[in-house]
Amino acid sequence: MTHRQKLAGSLVLLTSVQILILFAGFFAPYNFAVQDRQRPFAPPTTLHFMDLRGNVHIRPFVYDLEDSGKSILVSQSDSEHCYPILFFVRGMPYKIAGVFTSEVHLFGVEAPGHIFLMGSDAYGRDQFSRFLFGGQISMLAGLIAAILSLSIGIIVGGIAGYYGGWVDELLMRGGELFLALPWLYLLFAVRAALPLHISQWEVFLLLVSVMGLIGWARPARLIRGVVLSARHRNFVVAARGFGASDLYLLRRHVLPETYGVLLTQMTLLIPQYVLAEVTLTFLGLGVGEPLPSWGSLLSSLQQYYVVSSYWWMFLPALLLIPLFLVFYTAADALQELHKSVTL
Amino acid sequence: MKYLARRLVHATLLLAAVSLFSFAILQLAPGDFFAPMGLNPQISSRTIAGLRSQYGLDRSFPVRYGHWLHDALKGNLGASFAYNSPVAPLLAVRARNTLLLTGTAMLLAWLIAIPLGMWSAVYRGKWGDRAGAVVTSGLLTVPDLVLFLVLLLVAVRTGWFPTGGMVSAVFGDLNVWNRVKDIAEHLFLPALGLAIATLPPLLRHVRSAMIEVLEAPFIRAARAHGITERRVLFRYALPVAANPLISLFGLSVATMLSTSLLVEVILSWPGIGPLLVDAILAKDVYVVIGTVMLSSVFLVLGSLFADLLLFAADPRMRVE
Numbered sequence: 001m002t003h004r005q006k007l008a009g010s011l012v013l014l015t016s017v018q019i020l021i022l023f024a025g026f027f028a029p030y031n032f033a034v035q036d037r038q039r040p041f042a043p044p045t046t047l048h049f050m051d052l053r054g055n056v057h058i059r060p061f062v063y064d065l066e067d068s069g070k071s072i073l074v075s076q077s078d079s080e081h082c083y084p085i086l087f088f089v090r091g092m093p094y095k096i097a098g099v100f101t102s103e104v105h106l107f108g109v110e111a112p113g114h115i116f117l118m119g120s121d122a123y124g125r126d127q128f129s130r131f132l133f134g135g136q137i138s139m140l141a142g143l144i145a146a147i148l149s150l151s152i153g154i155i156v157g158g159i160a161g162y163y164g165g166w167v168d169e170l171l172m173r174g175g176e177l178f179l180a181l182p183w184l185y186l187l188f189a190v191r192a193a194l195p196l197h198i199s200q201w202e203v204f205l206l207l208v209s210v211m212g213l214i215g216w217a218r219p220a221r222l223i224r225g226v227v228l229s230a231r232h233r234n235f236v237v238a239a240r241g242f243g244a245s246d247l248y249l250l251r252r253h254v255l256p257e258t259y260g261v262l263l264t265q266m267t268l269l270i271p272q273y274v275l276a277e278v279t280l281t282f283l284g285l286g287v288g289e290p291l292p293s294w295g296s297l298l299s300s301l302q303q304y305y306v307v308s309s310y311w312w313m314f315l316p317a318l319l320l321i322p323l324f325l326v327f328y329t330a331a332d333a334l335q336e337l338h339k340s341v342t343l
Numbered sequence: 344m345k346y347l348a349r350r351l352v353h354a355t356l357l358l359a360a361v362s363l364f365s366f367a368i369l370q371l372a373p374g375d376f377f378a379p380m381g382l383n384p385q386i387s388s389r390t391i392a393g394l395r396s397q398y399g400l401d402r403s404f405p406v407r408y409g410h411w412l413h414d415a416l417k418g419n420l421g422a423s424f425a426y427n428s429p430v431a432p433l434l435a436v437r438a439r440n441t442l443l444l445t446g447t448a449m450l451l452a453w454l455i456a457i458p459l460g461m462w463s464a465v466y467r468g469k470w471g472d473r474a475g476a477v478v479t480s481g482l483l484t485v486p487d488l489v490l491f492l493v494l495l496l497v498a499v500r501t502g503w504f505p506t507g508g509m510v511s512a513v514f515g516d517l518n519v520w521n522r523v524k525d526i527a528e529h530l531f532l533p534a535l536g537l538a539i540a541t542l543p544p545l546l547r548h549v550r551s552a553m554i555e556v557l558e559a560p561f562i563r564a565a566r567a568h569g570i571t572e573r574r575v576l577f578r579y580a581l582p583v584a585a586n587p588l589i590s591l592f593g594l595s596v597a598t599m600l601s602t603s604l605l606v607e608v609i610l611s612w613p614g615i616g617p618l619l620v621d622a623i624l625a626k627d628v629y630v631v632i633g634t635v636m637l638s639s640v641f642l643v644l645g646s647l648f649a650d651l652l653l654f655a656a657d658p659r660m661r662v663e
């Protein structure tokens with residue numbers, strides 16, 4: 001497989017995941033906060049194609065009471081307990097991207113029936129829906145923090161590389177300091193400074209800006225390197241000879257050279273920050289209830305009885321592995337591609 | 344010598360900056376450890392003010408920092424509000440546990456990485472090397488958090504390993520040998536997890552460093568002279584490849600510390616990780632600062648140690 005094919009493949013996968021997450025309201029059968037106190041820790045619902053009398057249904061259906069198949073058999077009326085899966089059903093209203101309101105869900109079952117594709121949590125909330133909605137917070141955190149880091153990286157790296165001299169020395173020594181720190185501890189120290197009991201969106205914004213602010217050093221170094229070499233390229237020197245101002249030179253000739261580095265850094269930073277958010281929230285220092293994030297989905301695993309009894313609570317954790325695989329494949333392919341272009 | 348002196352200055356600057364930085368942000372934080380007490384009608388505001396002045400929380404930032412720095416240089420890191428005891432001894436116990444864990448994991452990781460990396464460099468492109476590359480990049484994509492959770496799941500489900508803590512409840516009644524065995528049993532899983540988490544990058548670096556050296560002309564010359572393959576590998580190639588690896592060792596201390604925090608929390612190893620998380624939640628300021636400082640000290644010591652090793656291993660460094 002060439003790098004180009006790898007990149008295309010992983011980008012297609014990534015885009016579909018992003019669509020799933022962005023339109024979580026549509027793809028998820030339930031709202032992330034809806035509780036069903038009668039069904040805590042329900043195992044993943046099995047889809048059936050064959051009922052107890054051996055009739056095959058084209059449309060899959062679920063049973064109401066998963067564990068009591070026997071009692072259904074005794075009563076000989078399993079059609080009462082069986083709920084076919086319906087597509088494009090009307091359910092709870094939701095908003096897409098905070099703007100469009102809709103109440104059509106991709107799939108669902110009729111009211112007394114339940115469909116928990118990944119089981120339910122301690123409050124009987126659908127894990128599948130929470131995973132999709134949780135992706136919104138986690139991915140958004142990764143995206144914003146990465147953009148923030150890169151913006152600071154461009155400014156600092158651009159200034160250091162372009163002006164050189166003591167400015168460069170000062171900025172890069174400062175960056176080294178940031179690089180040398182154990183970043184997780186630093187993140188914690190900063191998180192410790194933030195108030196614990198503020199609104200969830202404030203926590204989210206603070207968390208994201210802290211993550212983004214801490215991580216500027218590495219992109220800044222890389223961008224500085226590119227700017228440093230671009231500064232002495234002939235076309236830049238020529239443009240300067242024609243009387244171009246510093247700002248014009250940076251904007252028109254120097255910074256466009258850094259696009260490749262920016263793109264690869266972006267694909268590397270996003271999963272890194274998603275992971276940082278997941279880690280912080282897992283430890284109880286991030287976005288809290290009732291907002292779901294991938295970190296808070298995992299945090300229930302800190303309880304011994306959850307680990308020992310409910311295996312499906314691990315599904316969100318396991319789903320993260322292929323997701324990160326796709327991310328890193330894209331970053332890898334992009335890096336190789338960029339290398340072969342510049343060489 | 345000049346090089347080492349510069350590194351020492353750099354290290355001191357780093358520590359000073361970290362302390363000032365963490366002190367400053369904690370200063371900016373609204374509320375403190377005693378703030379929630381104000382909600383309790385049975386505690387008068389005068390008591391709280393008294394507690395604040397007892398712990399020096401009512402003074403200005405430069406004064407507090409000056410005091411803290413003065414005391415810290417003498418080994419006194421202030422007092423923990425939550426434990427109502429000095430921070431230094433509290434940290435010492437936790438630091439010992441963390442060092443035991445990270446030290447074991449590091450030894451394990453390098454003991455696996457060096458032979459395996461050399462082996463895949465020698466058999467480059469063969470199926471063993473390819474399979475190794477697939478496994479390594481697979482491991483790289485597994486988030487540490489998920490890896491440790493899976494280990495926890497395995498431990499809980501199979502019951503093969505004790506989960507949680509560093510010693511069993513009956514530890515006090517054991518003789519010396521059984522005590523060591525008990526700790527080793529508890530240490531196994533977190534150390535293994537930490538080693539697995541840090542292994543893939545080490546493996547990659549060992550492999551690429553070895554490949555670079557094995558392609559050098561002097562290796563071909565050595566082989567042409569009929570020197571045995573084993574001697575070529577260990578006596579000629581490895582010392583040359585060691586240079587970047589020693590620098591990597593210094594850098595890997597930082598990753599090791601960050602990862603160790605997670606492992607400690609998830610598999611409840613009583614190191615500085617859980618202490619830090621609890622201290623943050625309780626706004627136990629001096630414990631937070633002490634822990635952050637301690638991790639920075641570990642980091643600085645790690646890279647200094649790597650520098651010294653480099654100094655000892657590479658004659659070129661000594662000449663400059």
